[in-house]
Amino acid sequence: MTQSLAPAAPVTGPVPLSRSRRILRTVAVASCVPYLSLKFAWLAGSRVGIPEGSSLLEHRATMAVANGVTVLMDGAVIVLALVLTRPWGLRVPAWLLAFPVWVATGLLTPIMTGFPLQLVVRAFGGTTTGSRAREPFLDEWVFAVVYSGFIVQGIALGALFTLYARDRWGHLWRGPVWELPVGVTGPAQRFTAVAAGALALFPLTVHLLWACGATVGLSEGRVEDRASDFHVLESLDVVFLLTAVTGAFLLAFRRGRALPVKLPLALAWVGSGAVTCWGGWLALASLGGPDDIADRATPLMSLTYAGQMIVGILVATVGAYFLTERSAMKRPA
Secondary structure (H helix, E strand, O other): OHHHHOOOOOOOOOOOOOHHHHHHHHHHHHOOHHHHHHHHHHHOOOOOOOOOOOHHHHOHHHHHHHHHHHHHHHHHHHHHHHHOOOHHHHHOOHHHHHHHHHHHHHHHHHHHHHHHHHHHHHHOOOOOOOOOOOOOOOOHHHHHHHHHHHHHHHHHHHHHHHHHHHHHHHHHHOOEHHHOOOOOOHHHHHHHHHHHHHHHHHHHHHHHHHHOOOOOOOOHHHHHHOOHHHHHHHHHHHHHHHHHHHHHHHHHHOOOOOOEOHHHHHHHHHHHHHHHHHHHHHHHHHHHOOOOHHHOOOHHHHHHHHHHHHHHHHHHHHHHHHHHHHHHOOOOO
């Protein structure tokens, strides 16, 4: 058992760039083109994809700032694709690479799962508009183009990072859960996991109520705009919260002893990223507040977004404890 815990030496030299990695890098970069093209067009004053009467046309300064920020975010995908496939990428500090990849995972995974599910629900008679008649803020084809590009980005970037992480850090999650030592950070991991599970009860309950059709705590505008897409996304919030907490408990309490270590680590990584990034994004969006008071986030909505963001940070902390301790283990003679 001791030998199976001995971490193998990480890859420090150049990894041959296989044909599959070159293809994945090309796909990741190319998938950014449609989104970036739209953003640059809007920054230049074009209205392509924006219908007359759209609320986006009422706040040009805010739209310009938002477009500039999202251009930088999508441009980071291109940078990450290069880092994950170039020899100098192996010299990038772990935290400097892991954080943006974790954020990308958190932002892209809900889109990669939510958009296809929304299409399936619509195919079986789901609704796309609520009870309130309002002008769409973007043409339908824009969502299809942008979200399809995001899904391709997520697949390509995820595959590249998986290959990169296996080469550089694969020794950290080798073996089954039952072989993991408790370590000096065991109590801290368990305390943090319990705190995450306790705090998750609040946003988990609220999202579950909203997914089932309850309107408690929702703004008047959100109630009127609810459609099938809303219920799909709320259901996914529940799933990602459960995923995050499950991963944290498996790691902290060494449960699921026959499972490979990479499974609970992946659950904690994906779940924490999704609930933190989208909780933070929605909380940030609620601070500005739309002009119509009926559309502004209620205190319960803001608390729910903040709560899930805190849960995600705690779960990510459990994963950081685990990886830090594993990387610090001394290899037996």
